[in-house]
Amino acid sequence: MESNSSSRARRILTFLLFSTLLCIILITNDAKIVLEGKLRGTSIQISVVEEEDIIAEQAGSYKDAITTAQNKYHFHGDSEQVVDVDKSNEYDNDSKQEDTETNVHRLSCMYSSPRIIVSHACSGSSATVKFAEKIFNAHGLKEKKILLYKANLIKEDIVETLKDLEAALTITYRKNTLDKAICVIRDCFQKAPDASFGHQVYSNGTKADLCFSRRNSKVLIKAMITNKDRLVKYLKSTGKKHQVSLDKYSFFINSIDDTVAYEDLFAFEYTDSEETFEKSVDNWMTFLRPFRLNLDRDIVLNTLERYRNSRNATVHSEVVYNMDVLHTALDGTPYEVFVRG
Known part of the structure; x- marks a missing residue:
């Protein structure tokens, strides 16, 4: 040995x-x-x-x-x-x-x-x-x-x-764990299907499959929330x-x-x-x-x-397809303060 x-x-x-x-x-x-x-x-x-x-x-x-x-x-x-x-x-x-x-x-x-x-x-x-x-x-x-x-x-x-x-x-x-969750959806980083709480879509709601390569794409990719309970569990x-x-x-x-x-x-x-x-x-x-x-x-x-005041914060309505579902999921939880727009 x-x-x-x-x-x-x-x-x-x-x-x-x-x-x-x-x-x-x-x-x-x-x-x-x-x-x-x-x-x-x-x-x-x-x-x-x-x-x-x-x-x-x-x-x-x-x-x-x-x-x-x-x-x-x-x-x-x-x-x-x-x-x-x-x-x-x-x-x-x-x-x-x-x-x-x-x-x-x-x-x-x-x-x-x-x-x-x-x-x-x-x-x-x-x-x-x-x-x-x-x-x-x-x-x-x-x-x-x-x-x-x-x-x-x-x-x-x-x-x-x-x-x-x-x-x-x-x-x-x-x-801001909500920002992290949205990124995880948009980059397809959810590995376990039974724990998935969303998937990436194009602006019209059609499911996309660009995954991480969306970062180098000029096409806007949004996150669609598909399971409110799993989202809250993930944030926690x-x-x-x-x-x-x-x-x-x-x-x-x-x-x-x-x-x-x-x-x-x-x-x-x-x-x-x-x-x-x-x-x-x-x-x-x-x-x-x-x-x-x-x-x-x-x-x-x-x-x-030189980078001071050089960016505008992204509002979530620009990157989340179904904001109504997001608000419903987080309203009344400790995570509602993470929502921007």
């Missing part, structure tokens, strides 16, 4: 193989390659957008893993490259750019210390990773790479490996998932206060309120604190400034 030490060594070697593979992805302004690492089982599933292909799971060597990944996703590079961050598009005036240049940070990525954003599906994880990229870029990326994974499921054996590797982990979640249960994450990953988090909701990270995009903007900056500082990168608040503020 394999000893505990041998098993741990094998897990670490497997993880380091894929960590080294992912470290050739450079987070730069010119190369916006968002590589999602979904950690399942005993290997890392690498996915671009929502593809689920395992890259080089059985790779016999580091070279095999690199070659397979290059052929699959058409990215190239090597871990010794030196890259200067391009700041030309990050700031709107000379003073902000000059201020950033005098406060350049070199953010190191140690291959043995991955950084992971944990976020359940439909919780704004893509936007969160994108803005984390922007913040890292604004601090400067010169000698090393940021090894950044996005994960929505980390099984117990991988959790143990992450402990061995001294991984840095932070958690975000969605407070999904709120508890965040607490489960806190319990499961408590080893990596210094304080529950380090976890920040998606809505609090991005509140600044929907208003010109100075107070809201300052709170969002503070929330980003708190959210990224577990990554141990010594971020500069002024640089974070300048990075977010």
